[in-house]
Amino acid sequence: MRCPSRCPTFMLSLCPVLFMLTGQYHSNLCRSLLSIFSQLTEVMTRRGMNPTVGDQAIRLDLVAKSRGIAAAEKYFMDLPETSKTHLTYGALLNCYCKELMTEKAGSLMEKMKELNFAFTAMSYNSLMTLYTKVNQPEMVPSIIQDMKADDVLPDVYTYNVWMRSLAARQDILGVERVIEEMTRDGRVAPDWTTYSNLASIYVDAGLPEKAEAALKELEKRNTGNDLEAYQFLITLYGRTQNLVEVHRVWRSLKRNNPRKANMSYLNMIQVLANLKDLPAAEACFKEWEARYIRPPKTKATDAVTTETSKLEEEASTEASNNDSDVKETEDKVTEELDLKRPKYDIRVANALMKAYVTEGMLDKAIALKKRAKMRGGRLNAKTWEIFMEHYLKVGDLKNAHWCADRAIKKGHSSGRIWVPPHDVTETLMGYFEKKKDVDGAESFVEVLKKVQKDLGTVVFEPLVRTYAAAGKKFPGMRHRLKIENVELSEETDKLVDSICVD
Known part of the structure; x- marks a missing residue:
């Protein structure tokens, strides 16, 4: 500024x-x-x-x-x-x-x-x-x-x-x-x-x-080895389908910017995935994880990494063998690691998960999701959106709904609201209608209301039809629609009379 x-x-x-x-x-x-x-x-x-x-x-x-x-x-x-x-x-x-x-x-x-x-x-x-x-x-x-x-x-x-x-x-x-x-x-x-x-x-x-x-x-003109310039180079060479130049610029970036940011790895993985060079994307992810992510927490009796062995050795010479001393040593080691390594950036893992899902490797994507969580990554709305899109594509609407539900809740809890696209909401509401699942539909509506003020006909039209298909009554439906300021089609409006009957 x-x-x-x-x-x-x-x-x-x-x-x-x-x-x-x-x-x-x-x-x-x-x-x-x-x-x-x-x-x-x-x-x-x-x-x-x-x-x-x-x-x-x-x-x-x-x-x-x-x-x-x-x-x-x-x-x-x-x-x-x-x-x-x-x-x-x-x-x-x-x-x-x-x-x-x-x-x-x-x-x-x-x-x-x-x-x-x-x-x-x-x-x-x-x-x-x-x-x-x-x-x-x-x-x-x-x-x-x-x-x-x-x-x-x-x-x-x-x-x-x-x-x-x-x-x-x-x-x-x-x-x-x-x-x-x-x-x-x-x-x-x-x-x-x-x-x-x-x-x-x-x-x-x-x-x-x-x-x-x-x-x-x-x-x-990138005489100052600007990290952002390198990222533009990688992205744009990727858009020209020039994989050789992408790898050349990446090597130059690593040589001139030893302390690369998470965004550099995120960008590179996305470009490699778009160029269908999945092995290179996996290698890039492993390099990022090895450099920046601490290993998963283990019991105090487990062997620690080479990076922390010296710390533990020094601490053990002064500490007694009781449990409190072991706990104190472990806390000190963890604190030192936390200072040296940043928190797990789930966006980098999301990029590789997206690549796996795009290539039909769902098992690998699920395994990576579990690994990221084990290593301290906090799954976000994007994580669940990636899996939701896969399940929608293959027609598994039950799991698609589960992932959409998780995405909405994760976004809401983190303060970064995620709202499902119009066509996704329409598809999922249609799923409940087909299953005659009133409870499932109402539960989904309640979740949507946390992140979207006006749900409109895309939600309430199929909701009315779901009640009618299930043969369930809701005497207050017309009043509810008035409060929500929803105008139904003539055909759906006729159904409201049938479900409002006591």
Whole structure:
């Protein structure tokens, strides 16, 4: 996160944390932390710490994230006129763009132009990104023309967004003209993200040779051995079906980044699985597990790993032979291991489980699920979704329902809500209807209500039919449907009368 102006040390230290929290996830925990940070800035103000305009711009962004756009607008309106500069206007514009509020963003941009506040590329970039996200890429060229007319110099991000907007309109020649203009500019050097975008555009357009040429340029510009750049290289070479280059880049990544992140292994396993190189995917997983995952817990009398033998030897010379000493030694060893090894990232195991299921190796997928759990992995909604999709494919709706039930509950308990796709809900409700299983249907409905507010006809139409097929009565069904605001088809509505009879 780049602060728009000078920040006090306190706020500067928060910026990386806030970026990590808000870059990808929007859980209740993140929102709570953002709210706390916002409150802390209020305390700073009350204590007379005189925030700069840059601080106020950051706080406006925090308010939007933690309390919503309306609160951010109020904060902006309450600012003194001296604080309403290009920084705070730009922060509000960025908030509108993130929330995809096209009308408000457009109006505010016009206001900024009137005030001569739109003199940097940042505001134009935010607006172009907005139009790209709302599937209006045709708006981007006119914004570029406005920039040029207003003598606002584009930056590398400008060129990248411009390229993506042209690619969305299948204008590959236009994309190549942007690269040429960027080269002629001389002021802005294309970075590795530029060529990552270009390679992805060529892959989507079915031009693998041009894509690989762009990837070679990407590698030349990855002088800092950026881990993310390597991951893009692996993914994009995978999309060109070039397995040899995938393995070459992976070796380069391991050589230049010895402390690889879980995401590197996750990405590599997914790419190898897509290229049908399952043995290599298995080898990659085993390497990750050996490097980063502690072995399963064993009894105190079992042999320990080589890594912990020295610790136990030192501890045993000072400890007595009673049970409490054994327990203390074991706890110390476990604590040392926990400090050295991160927690089991179930996403990596999920990638290999998905590969097994895709290739019809259900037994291997089940064995890996058990192994992951034994080694400390916490199965998540995605784990169960993988197995659910398999059972749906083979027509085993009983097990598909079990997996869907587990996925919903796991997602709900972790705060990362998982809702089954519309067609899955429809299939499972149809299963209960066919089985005339009212209790099963009602149980599934109760689970769905934990994660989905409006269940609609996809749930209640088959539920009514299930009651009718089973010959069960529910006198309060019509009242229930009214509360749920569900309008049934004429045919199903007639069934309601039959099941509401006392």
